[in-house]
Amino acid sequence: MKLSKAEFEAVIQASQRTFLPFSQLVLSVDYQARTPGTSPKLSIPELAASIKECGVLQNLIVVPGQSNTYEVCAGGRRLEALTTLVAAGDLPENFPVPVLIVPADRGLIASLAENAFHLPMHAADEYEAFAKLVARGKPVEDVAAAFGVTPMVVKRRMKLAAVSPRLMTQFREGSINLECLMVLASVEDHERQEQAWMGLDSWNRHPEHLRRILTQGEVESDRSPVAKYVTVKAYEKAGGPTRRDLFSDNDKKVYLLDAALLDQLAVAKLQRKAKKIAAEGWKWVDVRPRYVHDEYVRHGELRKASREPSKEEATVLQTLNEQLEQHSQRMNEIYDLDEPDEDSEAECTRLEAQCEELSAQVTALEEALAVWPSELMAEAGCLVYVGNDAEPAVRYGLIRPDDRASVLQASRGGAGAGRESPALASIPAPKTRPVHSEKLVRNLTAHRVAAIQAELLDRSDVALAVLTAQMAKSLLLEDYRQAYGCEDPLKLSVTDTHYGLRTDAQDIESGKAWQTLDAKRSHWQSILPTQAADVLPWVLSQEPDTVRQLFTFLVAITVTGVYATEPAQQRTDGLAQALGLDMAKWWEATGPSYFQHVSKARATEVIGEATGAAAGAAMQALKKEGAVAHAAQAVAGTGWLPTVLRLRPPTEVPGTDIAANADEDPPFDVGGEDEQARADAATSGTAPAGAASEPKDSELPAEAS
Missing domain, CATH: 3.90.1530.10 (Conserved hypothetical protein from pyrococcus furiosus pfu- 392566-001, ParB domain)
Incomplete structure (x- = not known):
């Protein structure tokens, strides 16, 4: 009206x-x-x-x-x-x-x-009005009180008002969204703001990507182990410049702008540890802020020698080994039962705990018997650096290339000084029962793959980057994979992994990730031409944004990574890290999805881990069905995830030789006709034709490598 x-x-x-x-x-x-x-x-x-x-x-x-x-x-x-x-x-x-x-x-x-x-005020006008009030002498606290907001809100709006006028105009026009504007406002330099924004393609203007560009060369206080070790307080006391992001959820997060000063402070702080190491008798001790593999790739490395145990030590070792063997035999008997009862499971859990304690005692004794040969220490050295846990770390027994001959001579002079103890030669290894069954691991990792695929739908930048990187590994890295000619314009084959995921996780169709992907699949199938010959002309006639979205979807549905046993590292870890994967958005531990498939002891352990509350007595009194319901109710809403679904934190991964990585599984089901040949070669232990092998130094002693 x-x-x-x-x-x-x-x-x-x-x-x-x-x-x-x-x-x-x-x-x-x-x-x-x-x-x-x-x-x-x-x-x-x-x-x-x-x-x-x-x-x-x-x-x-x-x-x-x-x-x-x-x-x-x-x-x-x-x-x-x-x-x-x-x-x-x-x-x-x-x-x-x-x-x-x-x-x-x-x-x-x-x-x-x-x-x-009534026309609502544009957000930009509000930001500028707050800034004008403070500029005219009104305290931030008074402005906050007058409008019923916190002083932090006022400071953030002032920060937004200070963005480059050129970019603020684009914000008013709707070309820049608020999330990107907040990232731009985190730095004060208008030129840097404009260069970062204008340097990105229109389809690639995501807040996280923009933040990575603006923070290049800066060190994040809450992520860098070196920064955690030095501490922001010590860095600022030394005159180090910093930048704080008002829009960060973490109010303690600081960006350190002088990386060189940070490294100097780390080296200076590590000197006390280095002096203690040098006093042990090593020839040299290097101090670095972090371990860089390339700097020590040509160094050899000593191994510890085992001294003879005393009579008392040998007796203790023999007793521990006998107890381990007895426990392992009993555990193996329980594992071989078709349907172990609750008493057997409880006994097995108790024996597992005792085995862990006994193994820890054996390990402690082994470490006490392992020593560095003094004659070789005088020719080798150590590296002291900041480890991933933000604590001093040491790499012992490094051999410089120039010292190899003297290490060889010293080892020949001390031959026979250290002999391995017969008591350490063999410790029975009982069968280890995995925390999760093969079927459950396949189910969980299938859900993880589907979640990564769903997360990838909105990240065309990651899709393009990971596919480009994989093709570059395949086609450009020497001795990685050979490309053969074919009639197709690209040497590329792709496989839709959805049908395999449905087999590995029968409940996957009820998951949020599958439903998201299925809706996208229906959309594309409804608009694509029905004849294969018409697909390329149709794609060429579409707007670039449509092609980008289709490309991202196609890359997403080729993601693979289902496992039968829990791996230490998953092929999709890098991709999950790039996407910031949070599996709690896509999967929840319920009775059907998890607790029906694990023992009562495991469910009790999960409750304690998720809630911090002990549930042992309550769980023991319940039957299986009641225990499942109790565990599901206790964990509901906590966001708990099994380890196989958790996001691995980024770590400093040292550079590795290409040949060592040649057989790693890629996160996408993309390959060529030579894939089976590579797999066969890996299985038989033979390298593909043309693979380079690094020469070994046969003259090094057994203690040096």
């Missing part, structure tokens, strides 16, 4: 402007154009704070009601804010409220006019 100018002026002329006590105002039901209860509630505290500071700046529109009351037909949020202030005692019940009294037959028209003609 659109009012004419004459109708609107008639409403105004027939109305009376005055003040009415708050106690005479009630919210109208019949004369409101906006449905009661549909207004946003989050801004009521802010509006109340503004009214307390500045008063009611815009009159309410009312119509006469019954019993000396007036019904508010426009201004419901202002009335609610006033009600909040009166209830809190900040305003009296007879507080005078400015109103415009209109006839009852014009109330609905007036309400519609106010709501229809």
Whole structure:
């Protein structure tokens, strides 16, 4: 409905402007154009704070009601804010409220006019207004109190107002979204902001990608082990420049801008550890802020020698070994049972714990018997650096290339000094029962693959990067994979992994990730040509954004990575890290999805890990079905994930030789005709034709490599 100018002026002329006590105002039901209860509630505290500071700046529109009351037909949020202030005692019940009294037959028209003609302020105007208030001398705390927000909100809005005017114009036009604007505002240099934004393709302007560009060369205090070791306090005390991101959820996060100074401080702090290591008798000790594989790739490395155990040590070792063997035999008997009862499972759990304790004792004794040969220590050295745990780490027994001959000579002079103890030669290795069955691991990793595929749908930058990297490994790295000619324009084959996932996880169709992917599949199948010959002409005729979305979907559905046993490292780890995969969004531990497939002892362990509360007695008293329900209820909403579904943290992975990585499984089912040949070669232990082998130094002693 659109009012004419004459109708609107008639409403105004027939109305009376005055003040009415708050106690005479009630919210109208019949004369409101906006449905009661549909207004946003989050801004009521802010509006109340503004009214307390500045008063009611815009009159309410009312119509006469019954019993000396007036019904508010426009201004419901202002009335609610006033009600909040009166209830809190900040305003009296007879507080005078400015109103415009209109006839009852014009109330609905007036309400519609106010709501229809009202234009909300653009967010950019709000940011700039906050900045102007502070610039004119009003304290941040006073501005925050006047609008019912925290001082941090005011500071963030001021920061947004300080973004490059050129970029702020694009924000007003809708070319830059708020998430990207916050990333841009995290740095103060307008030139850097504009270069970062303009340097990205329009389809690749994601907040995380933008943040990586703007923070190049900076060290994140909460992620860098070196920064954690040195501490921000020590770095700033040394005069190191920093930058804090007001928009970060972590208020302790700091960006360190002088990486060279940080490394110097780390080396200086490591010197105390280095002096202790040097006092042990090593020829040299290097100190570095971090371990870089390439710097020591040509170094050899000593092995410890085993000294003879004393009579007492040998007796203890023999006893421990006998106990381990007895426990392992009993555990193997339980594992071989078709359907072990609860008592057997409890016994097995107890024996496993005892085996772990016994093995720890054996390991401690082995370490006590393993020593560095003193004659070789005098020719070798150590590297002291900051480890991934932000603590000093040491690599012992490094042999410089120039010292290999002297190490060989020293080892020949001390031959026979250290002999391996017969008691350490063999420790029985009992069968180890995996935490999760093969079927459950396949189910969990299938859900993980589906979740990665779903996450990838909105990240064309990651899809392009990972596929490009995989093709580069296949086609450009020497001795990795040979390409053969074919009739197709690309030497590439792809496989849709969805049907395999459905086999590995029979409940996957009820998962969020599968449903997301299935909807996308239906969409593309509905618009693609039905004839294969028509697909390429159709793709060439589409807008670049459509092609990008199709490409991303196709890359996503080729992701693979289902396992039968829990691996230490999964082929999709790098991809999951790039996507920031949070499996708690896609999978939850319930009775059917997890607890029905694990033992009661495992369920008890999970409850303790997820909630921090012991549940042993409660679980032991329950039957299997009750224990499953209890565990599912206890863990619900905690976001707990089994290790195989958790996101591995990024670590400093040293560079490796290409030949060592040649047989690693890629995260995508992409390959060529030579894939089977490579697999056969790997299985038989023979290298593919042309593979390089590194020459070995046959003259090094057994203690050196």
